[in-house]
Amino acid sequence: MKVGIIGFGKMGMIHGALLSAIPGVEVVGIADTARFILMGFKSFMPKYRYFTSYQKMIDNCKPDLILVTTPTVTHVPIATYAAERGIHLFIEKPLTNTVEQGEALLKVVKEHKVKAMLGFCSRYIPTIAHAKKLIEQGHIGKITGFYAENYLSDVMKKEKGWRFNKAISGGGVVIDYTVHILDLLYWFLGPLSSVKAETKILYSESVEDQVNADLVFENGVKGRISSSWSKPNFRKFYLKLDFVGELGTLTVSDQTLDIAFNDGRSETMSYPDFYQGYYIDIGGPLFSIQMEKLAQFIDHNVPIETTLESGLAVQRIIDAIYRSAEQKQEVSL
Amino acid sequence: MITIDNILLGDNQFFGVNHMSQDKGIETYEKFKDLGEIKKVFYAAVDNGVTACFFSTHPAIYQITDMVRADPGLRNRLSFYVNVPYILKYSQMLNEMGAVNMIKQVLSRRNVFGKMAYMARVSLNLATGNLLAITHRLVDAEMDPFKGLNIKSIFLHNALVDMGLGYDMVKVLKSFHDYVKHHYKVQPGFGTLNYPMMCRLLERAGIDETLVMCAVNKKGFLMNPSRLATEQAITNSKHTVLAMATLASGSLKPSEAYDYLFSNKRIKNVVVGLSSQKHADETFGLLHKYLG
Numbered sequence: 033m034k035v036g037i038i039g040f041g042k043m044g045m046i047h048g049a050l051l052s053a054i055p056g057v058e059v060v061g062i063a064d065t066a067r068f069i070l071m072g073f074k075s076f077m078p079k080y081r082y083f084t085s086y087q088k089m090i091d092n093c094k095p096d097l098i099l100v101t102t103p104t105v106t107h108v109p110i111a112t113y114a115a116e117r118g119i120h121l122f123i124e125k126p127l128t129n130t131v132e133q134g135e136a137l138l139k140v141v142k143e144h145k146v147k148a149m150l151g152f153c154s155r156y157i158p159t160i161a162h163a164k165k166l167i168e169q170g171h172i173g174k175i176t177g178f179y180a181e182n183y184l185s186d187v188m189k190k191e192k193g194w195r196f197n198k199a200i201s202g203g204g205v206v207i208d209y210t211v212h213i214l215d216l217l218y219w220f221l222g223p224l225s226s227v228k229a230e231t232k233i234l235y236s237e238s239v240e241d242q243v244n245a246d247l248v249f250e251n252g253v254k255g256r257i258s259s260s261w262s263k264p265n266f267r268k269f270y271l272k273l274d275f276v277g278e279l280g281t282l283t284v285s286d287q288t289l290d291i292a293f294n295d296g297r298s299e300t301m302s303y304p305d306f307y308q309g310y311y312i313d314i315g316g317p318l319f320s321i322q323m324e325k326l327a328q329f330i331d332h333n334v335p336i337e338t339t340l341e342s343g344l345a346v347q348r349i350i351d352a353i354y355r356s357a358e359q360k361q362e363v364s365l
Numbered sequence: 366m367i368t369i370d371n372i373l374l375g376d377n378q379f380f381g382v383n384h385m386s387q388d389k390g391i392e393t394y395e396k397f398k399d400l401g402e403i404k405k406v407f408y409a410a411v412d413n414g415v416t417a418c419f420f421s422t423h424p425a426i427y428q429i430t431d432m433v434r435a436d437p438g439l440r441n442r443l444s445f446y447v448n449v450p451y452i453l454k455y456s457q458m459l460n461e462m463g464a465v466n467m468i469k470q471v472l473s474r475r476n477v478f479g480k481m482a483y484m485a486r487v488s489l490n491l492a493t494g495n496l497l498a499i500t501h502r503l504v505d506a507e508m509d510p511f512k513g514l515n516i517k518s519i520f521l522h523n524a525l526v527d528m529g530l531g532y533d534m535v536k537v538l539k540s541f542h543d544y545v546k547h548h549y550k551v552q553p554g555f556g557t558l559n560y561p562m563m564c565r566l567l568e569r570a571g572i573d574e575t576l577v578m579c580a581v582n583k584k585g586f587l588m589n590p591s592r593l594a595t596e597q598a599i600t601n602s603k604h605t606v607l608a609m610a611t612l613a614s615g616s617l618k619p620s621e622a623y624d625y626l627f628s629n630k631r632i633k634n635v636v637v638g639l640s641s642q643k644h645a646d647e648t649f650g651l652l653h654k655y656l657g
Contacts (some may be wrong), residue, residue: 049531053562059532075497076537265391267380304584304616309591313558314527 033057033331036095036119038086038110039102040064040073043124043151046315047099050323053312057327061093086110095119097330101151104207105200108133115146120330124151126211127343129202131351134344141340149326149336150343152215154271154286156318156325158306163273163284164220172277172291175221178255180213182271183263190235197238204239206231206353210259212271214353215346217257219337220275221249223345228362229353234262245353367552367576367605369517370417371656372649373446373636374410375609379403380423400432407433409642411442413649417517419578419607419636421448422507430510444515446607448522448556449507450500497540504544518576519545523556530562539570552576554607559589561598574603580610581632583617583625599631608635619651627655 033056037048040062051057063086064070070082083089090098090113097120100110108128111121121141127150128134141148154160167175187196187205194200195208218224229245242260272285280293291299310320328334348365356363379397396402410418420426433439486502508519521541529537538555545553554576557563563577581599585592587610599606612622626632635652639645 045528049528052531052533072499076534077532079533265394267394270391302614302616304586304613307584307586309585309594310589312527312531312562313587313589314531315524 033097033327034060034093034095036061036063036089036093036098038063038089038098038100039106039124040066040069041101044099044101046319047101047122047323049314050312050319051099051327054324054327056331060095061089063089087113090114090117090119097122097326100124103194103200104202105129108137111137111148112140115140115144115148118144118146120146121148122151122326123148123340123343125153125215125343125346126202126207126350127340127347129207131344131347134340134347138340138344147330148340149329150338150340151322152212152219152338152342152346153318153322154212154216155219155338156321157286158308158317159284159286159289159301159303160216160273162301162306163275163282163289166291167220167275167277167282171279172275172282172293173279175253175275175277177253177276178217178221179257179274180217180255180272181258182209182213182269183259183266184209184261184269185264185266186261187235187241188262188264190237195239196236201239203350203354204231204233204236205241205259205261206243207350209261209269210243210257210353211346211350213257213259213273214349215338215342216273217247217249217255218342218346218349220273221251221253223250224248224349224352224365225250226362226364227349227352227356229356231353231357234260240357243353243357245356247349367574369446369552369576369605369607369634370415370444371634372415372417372652373607373634374407374415374418375636375638376418376420376423378406378638379429380421380425400428403429404432404436404439405642406639406645407439407443409645410639410649411439413645414653415649416442417444417446419446419448419520420511421522422450422510426510430514434513440514444517445511446518446520446554447508447511447516448520450503450522450525497536500537500540501544501548504541508549516549516551518552518554519549520554520556520576520578523558523578526555526557526563527559530557530559530566533566535566535570538566539572542570542572542575554578556609558587560595560606561590564598564602564604567604575605576607577604578607578609578636581606581608581626581629582611582613583622584613586610586613586616596629599629605634606632608632611635611637619648623651623655 035051035057037044037059048059052059059080061081061083063083065084067084074082081093098114100107100121100123102110104126107123111123114121201207225248227245227247229243231240231243234241241262244258246256248254275282280291283290287303289301310317313320325336329336352363352365378393380394542553545551555563556578558580560579567575580587588595608626611626612619637648
């Protein structure tokens, strides 16, 4: 399988390195608009071909798959160009800035019969994947409610860069970080019915730094999310979901999984208990598992759950949160 | 044979890294915001015969190294093994703020003369297209907080090493190794979560014997592709192994963990984390028993 990488920032680099370590996968071309970065990598890794235009990379290298790891606003145009040429897609989260763009891409992908996988990596965090299995098996009974939070001390003053430019990023913490818990909630609970959200700007100029929202899912489960990239003392990405079930409460983070049963029993597991040894670990098992699944999906048609359709469903939740915050009222989907 | 200190005090606890509990991680991070608490841990370690510490660069690192420099009781008794550079941080910065702003940020703590000399070298490297040398400048920038301290070794961070494994970056490894050896005249080291793969890359880089830090624990935590493959690679390689994550992030009891660890005769060096005096006495008491 020949792979082209478009956008050689942190995620593009990690995904490319992970894929290169899988037998039978070969990175053939790298595209980025930053000539300086490309020059640097050319001197370290002369065996790859580098381009400042993604179109040229695609036309010259003819990859089977491209990784779209660029700023959000460019995801759909790049993916469309590739899909029209029959090239499969891996697109980093979030899918895009607007629901309309996502729908347009889905149409192109179906028309040209290419495969597409979304970069919702949180589903591959071992504690979270295990929590999903336990809930499906009815370990805590029927889910009745939830509380989800994620925090990071990433934006503690006015910052520079594309993530803070709404026209390019589509928004702030909601589209960049909260999207992880929104995707997980969609994965655990299904489609959303309505939302009432409040966003707040603390340091940024045009994008929100924190959000609180009440969510109601179609299956009737209600809950609340709280998310901020401007919360002090969270040097590392913190993500925690509490699911209240008829038999007990399951609390899962990227490090731990705790269950408190109503009858007084409890279970506790942590990250080291789940660690199994991976073909290579660069930045955590979630990324290794994600790229292994991608290779299996493209090469052997093994189905994945992070489809373009699921990306679009999450995009609709993001859109509803922004609309609700702007209109200061509950929004139905 | 490369000889290094047997027991190194690690720094994870100071920065709130805890794989067992995020809340506990945040709690210790809160606690160690107080430099006095960090000082206590340093003293608990040196009073237990620890002679070295392992430090990654971090936004708050200057406060810690300033404190050590000002305290002869620590400065004269501790040597430093420094882990550099967290290259993903730079790639992100480059991405988000561009090269000029990144260099400005990197330079923000330097004095005027230091800035001028550094910028002159960066400009020359840029003009001649010498990008491997630019990475040396990043190493220089990250070593700045450690000036005047006893540096024993400079490690290339596992985030970069492991990415280098994926991309087969033989040149970067070799260039870092030679730069540290010839410019800083200290032992180069490499962190990795993929020891067997790392051995193969080092072999191709022509580095037969160096210092490698990797996880070694009974649980197989952070040992890739497996515990068994890592054990075999350690036995079959000549590199000096600095064992980390020996307690699998606190999920193993020290006695059980060290019984396993030192059953491998090739392991003579460990990096350990500490959060309290009680913890220090127990851990070092046990370690001295095994290491003599």
